[in-house]
Amino acid sequence: MHKEVMENNILLSQLSDAVEARDANLFLSIAENLHHADLADFYEDLDDDEHDFFTASLGAEKFSKVITDLPDTMVEESLDRFSVDDQREILDQVSDDDRVDLLQDVSDESRQKFLALVEPDDMDATRSLLGYKEDTAGGRMTTVYGRIALKMTVKEALDELRGSYSQTESLARVYVTDTDGKLIGRLRFRDLAFNTWDTPISEIYLPCNHTILATADQEEAAKMFSQYDLIILPVVDTSGRLLGIITYDDALEIIEEESAEDMEKMAGFAGETSEQTYLNTSISTHFKRRFPWLLGLAFLAIASGYVMIRFEDVLTSFFMLSLFLPMVVAAGGNTGGQASTMVIRAMAVGELGEGNSMRVAWKELRLGLILGSLLGFCIALFTIFILPLFGGTMPEGVTYLQFGIAVAISLTAQIMTSTLVGSLLPIGARKANIDPAVVAAPAITTIVDVSGMVIYFFVAQILLL
Amino acid sequence: MHKEVMENNILLSQLSDAVEARDANLFLSIAENLHHADLADFYEDLDDDEHDFFTASLGAEKFSKVITDLPDTMVEESLDRFSVDDQREILDQVSDDDRVDLLQDVSDESRQKFLALVEPDDMDATRSLLGYKEDTAGGRMTTVYGRIALKMTVKEALDELRGSYSQTESLARVYVTDTDGKLIGRLRFRDLAFNTWDTPISEIYLPCNHTILATADQEEAAKMFSQYDLIILPVVDTSGRLLGIITYDDALEIIEEESAEDMEKMAGFAGETSEQTYLNTSISTHFKRRFPWLLGLAFLAIASGYVMIRFEDVLTSFFMLSLFLPMVVAAGGNTGGQASTMVIRAMAVGELGEGNSMRVAWKELRLGLILGSLLGFCIALFTIFILPLFGGTMPEGVTYLQFGIAVAISLTAQIMTSTLVGSLLPIGARKANIDPAVVAAPAITTIVDVSGMVIYFFVAQILLL
Numbered sequence: 001m002h003k004e005v006m007e008n009n010i011l012l013s014q015l016s017d018a019v020e021a022r023d024a025n026l027f028l029s030i031a032e033n034l035h036h037a038d039l040a041d042f043y044e045d046l047d048d049d050e051h052d053f054f055t056a057s058l059g060a061e062k063f064s065k066v067i068t069d070l071p072d073t074m075v076e077e078s079l080d081r082f083s084v085d086d087q088r089e090i091l092d093q094v095s096d097d098d099r100v101d102l103l104q105d106v107s108d109e110s111r112q113k114f115l116a117l118v119e120p121d122d123m124d125a126t127r128s129l130l131g132y133k134e135d136t137a138g139g140r141m142t143t144v145y146g147r148i149a150l151k152m153t154v155k156e157a158l159d160e161l162r163g164s165y166s167q168t169e170s171l172a173r174v175y176v177t178d179t180d181g182k183l184i185g186r187l188r189f190r191d192l193a194f195n196t197w198d199t200p201i202s203e204i205y206l207p208c209n210h211t212i213l214a215t216a217d218q219e220e221a222a223k224m225f226s227q228y229d230l231i232i233l234p235v236v237d238t239s240g241r242l243l244g245i246i247t248y249d250d251a252l253e254i255i256e257e258e259s260a261e262d263m264e265k266m267a268g269f270a271g272e273t274s275e276q277t278y279l280n281t282s283i284s285t286h287f288k289r290r291f292p293w294l295l296g297l298a299f300l301a302i303a304s305g306y307v308m309i310r311f312e313d314v315l316t317s318f319f320m321l322s323l324f325l326p327m328v329v330a331a332g333g334n335t336g337g338q339a340s341t342m343v344i345r346a347m348a349v350g351e352l353g354e355g356n357s358m359r360v361a362w363k364e365l366r367l368g369l370i371l372g373s374l375l376g377f378c379i380a381l382f383t384i385f386i387l388p389l390f391g392g393t394m395p396e397g398v399t400y401l402q403f404g405i406a407v408a409i410s411l412t413a414q415i416m417t418s419t420l421v422g423s424l425l426p427i428g429a430r431k432a433n434i435d436p437a438v439v440a441a442p443a444i445t446t447i448v449d450v451s452g453m454v455i456y457f458f459v460a461q462i463l464l465l
Numbered sequence: 466m467h468k469e470v471m472e473n474n475i476l477l478s479q480l481s482d483a484v485e486a487r488d489a490n491l492f493l494s495i496a497e498n499l500h501h502a503d504l505a506d507f508y509e510d511l512d513d514d515e516h517d518f519f520t521a522s523l524g525a526e527k528f529s530k531v532i533t534d535l536p537d538t539m540v541e542e543s544l545d546r547f548s549v550d551d552q553r554e555i556l557d558q559v560s561d562d563d564r565v566d567l568l569q570d571v572s573d574e575s576r577q578k579f580l581a582l583v584e585p586d587d588m589d590a591t592r593s594l595l596g597y598k599e600d601t602a603g604g605r606m607t608t609v610y611g612r613i614a615l616k617m618t619v620k621e622a623l624d625e626l627r628g629s630y631s632q633t634e635s636l637a638r639v640y641v642t643d644t645d646g647k648l649i650g651r652l653r654f655r656d657l658a659f660n661t662w663d664t665p666i667s668e669i670y671l672p673c674n675h676t677i678l679a680t681a682d683q684e685e686a687a688k689m690f691s692q693y694d695l696i697i698l699p700v701v702d703t704s705g706r707l708l709g710i711i712t713y714d715d716a717l718e719i720i721e722e723e724s725a726e727d728m729e730k731m732a733g734f735a736g737e738t739s740e741q742t743y744l745n746t747s748i749s750t751h752f753k754r755r756f757p758w759l760l761g762l763a764f765l766a767i768a769s770g771y772v773m774i775r776f777e778d779v780l781t782s783f784f785m786l787s788l789f790l791p792m793v794v795a796a797g798g799n800t801g802g803q804a805s806t807m808v809i810r811a812m813a814v815g816e817l818g819e820g821n822s823m824r825v826a827w828k829e830l831r832l833g834l835i836l837g838s839l840l841g842f843c844i845a846l847f848t849i850f851i852l853p854l855f856g857g858t859m860p861e862g863v864t865y866l867q868f869g870i871a872v873a874i875s876l877t878a879q880i881m882t883s884t885l886v887g888s889l890l891p892i893g894a895r896k897a898n899i900d901p902a903v904v905a906a907p908a909i910t911t912i913v914d915v916s917g918m919v920i921y922f923f924v925a926q927i928l929l930l
Binding site for chain 2: 037190226227251252253260263266269278290291294295298305306308312320322326334335340346351352363367370379382446449453
């Protein structure tokens with residue numbers, strides 16, 4: 001293991017000991033050497049009593065760094081451990097966008113209470129940021145950044161920026177606006193450092209190639225970051241006025257959130273992704289996110305059972321059919337799941353526009369034909385050459401060859417149906433404004449179970465009985 | 466739509482027209498207003514003839530930006546469209562880490578050929594970077610960055626850095642090393658700008674809290690970026706010497722790659738994630754990635770069929786059992802899939818260490834009990850109150866109440882088994898050094914199909930017959 005990781009782990013275990021011993025001085029001296037993100041992870045795993053010790057020992061100022069890394073659900077209860085003065089201190093210490101995130105994480109009554117504690121200086125920015133939904137570019141942006149006027153010189157710009165010198169986030173990029181607040185361009189800090197003091201800003205600024213509307217979805221912002229390798233993306237209103245910036249670390253967070261959410265939706269989870277870790281999420285939360293789909297899918301699966309009942313005669317007169325029944329059904333679920341994963345991913349990265357649906361369907365139909373016929377061929381070989389070695393009751397007049405051919409035909413038809421359903425259902429969902437990931441694997445599997453049963457029994461009835 | 470996105474789309478459609486008309490001047494004048502990442506996307510969708518026109522019209526120098534955004538599989542064929550001199554130009558223009566990426570994307574013979582074209586100046590860096598595997602921190606790093614000696618003053622440092630003024634990537638962070646090349650700390654550019662020229666660097670540098678070993682996995686690097694909100698992560702050797710840096714955009718790329726790969730593995734895809742878009746990936750590539758699992762799972766599914774054959778007597782003497790057979794089976798697949806998704810995600814974010822397996826199993830077992838018994842209760846109600854309305858052949862002496870209870874018990878047992886299998890199988894896979902995502906949903910579904918059949922028939926045999 002890397003030395004640094006090891007040292008970190010040692011510090012964390014010492015911190016555990018300090019909490020155990022309720023030794024505030026020791027705790028503080030160790031905590032000072034840990035990153036606030038690690039402290040937040042640590043806090044998450046503590047119990048109620050230990051939370052009290054943690055917050056009391058660390059103090060409001062230091063906790064203001066930790067709180068921004070906590071899961072949304074823990075924000076309110078952690079703030080409630082502090083006195084009103086300490087709460088004011090915490091809300092003062094955090095940056096504009098973090099403060100708004102905190103306020104969005106607490107209940108409606110508490111928001112009014114905490115909003116009253118915000119310093120008058122910060123109130124305007126806080127109120128205007130609170131106006132944007134949490135998952136929009138406006139909801140993600142910060143209003144702390146270097147901003148200078150087009151008519152300044154390098155010296156004036158440096159004087160202007162010196163005030164925000166200590167704010168780490170703000171000087172990676174400096175933006176140039178006109179008198180109306182419209183975004184004109186950007187400056188690299190080095191352009192200020194390597195030019196003479198009397199150089200007009202208008203001569204050295206660079207154009208801003210990428211901006212985003214405050215009302216745009218956060219996913220759109222994340223896509224721009226990854227497409228264009230941005231560090232910072234300016235957020236503007238419809239008249240091009242600069243409102244704030246989104247930084248690359250927000251993009252990282254958005255991408256992680258969205259991909260976790262997609263993965264969970266595809267596995268049949270309801271509701272929002274929990275920000276807490278798996279073990280810290282309560283059983284009732286896990287339950288609430290899993291049960292609705294399970295119940296719906298269970299009733300959907302009764303349709304498959306109904307098909308079996310309808311084909312009772314076919315099955316009982318040739319019970320050997322059961323040997324491949326689960327396989328034909330499962331093959332549909334598996335290929336349908338693969339097809340939907342591919343299509344959902346392609347839509348997520350913005351590849352599949354409205355017009356491409358037919359191309360996708362055509363591709364999956366051909367793939368289904370190839371996959372199905374080859375799989376059918378393999379199983380037919382098994383049926384014709386291996387199955388007779390084990391024996392089994394075949395109805396009179398049906399040969400292993402006929403049986404093999406019937407299975408192969410069913411498999412091909414089932415897999416073609418399933419790739420088509422798996423690829424078109426997410427596309428249809430998007431057209432109906434439903435998140436495509438929601439209709440993925442589990443729903444598709446249950447739906448193609450029915451088609452598998454019908455196809456298999458129908459083919460057997462026609463060819464074998 | 467955002468004005469800027471619209472303009473981009475208009476430019477791209479004009480570019481299509483220029484390619485159609487084979488108008489090189491028009492093409493070039495439009496291409497100059499597009500980002501290289503968009504040009505790479507555009508190139509990907511062209512046919513062979515159009516590729517020739519694209520490369521010839523754009524020229525080597527401009528294409529050197531585009532080529533770094535192409536999918537790995539298109540690198541070699543695009544380079545081959547250029548003359549040897551142009552190839553030399555392209556390899557000269559790209560940055561160290563991009564050059565190594567390109568060389569890693571071509572066949573072994575071509576690598577020797579292209580390596581011979583690398584400028585003598587760049588050869589050392591190229592060879593040393595080629596020594597690291599593509600998916601390690603060393604394989605991802607660049608060697609272009611601001612580097613100054615501890616003993617310098619601010620003026621000397623600025624003079625040193627002035628040389629790399631034009632290189633955009635290099636000055637976001639400046640690193641300080643001692644005479645042995647050991648990493649001592651970092652400087653923010655603004656610290657140089659806002660201090661007097663005679664200030665010694667040793668007085669103003671900041672410590673480097675995070676570094677990574679060159680041999681560490683790229684995923685570990687990405688995790689540090691997202692945990693600590695880094696822009697740049699210095700890469701060191703075991704003695705702490707600074708070898709290069711990884712930038713935040715690499716982290717974005719790694720996270721996107723890994724999450725796409727996990728999602729695909731969980732849906733039962735073999736092999737590496739295709740870098741090409743869904744529609745540009747050939748049917749044979751799609752086929753190769755999907756067929757192996759399908760075939761394996763198909764033979765696994767015959768086990769379920771075998772269970773059905775074994776319980777022929779139970780099923781034929783009480784055919785109404787078929788109504789809930791697919792449901793009991795599918796409920797296992799769905800809950801098992803959910804459990805495995807949760808556990809795989811928790812492992813991916815580094816939450817579940819070796820010691821937590823039992824805690825996970827215990828949590829899933831309890832969840833399975835709650836989910837199973839509640840679902841069983843709902844289905845039992847359906848069986849007892851709704852099913853009689855439709856009638857159906859029940860064997861003599863079996864009441865709807867008994868039937869409902871048997872179904873509820875089977876469902877509970879099946880769901881508990883499935884959550885346990887779904888959570889423990891990925892953990893077991895990791896212990897056996899198999900990627901946990903590989904054993905996910907499709908494999909688990911097929912496995913718990915067997916348990917569902919056995920449990921259902923067994924419970925029915927005991928309680929009802």
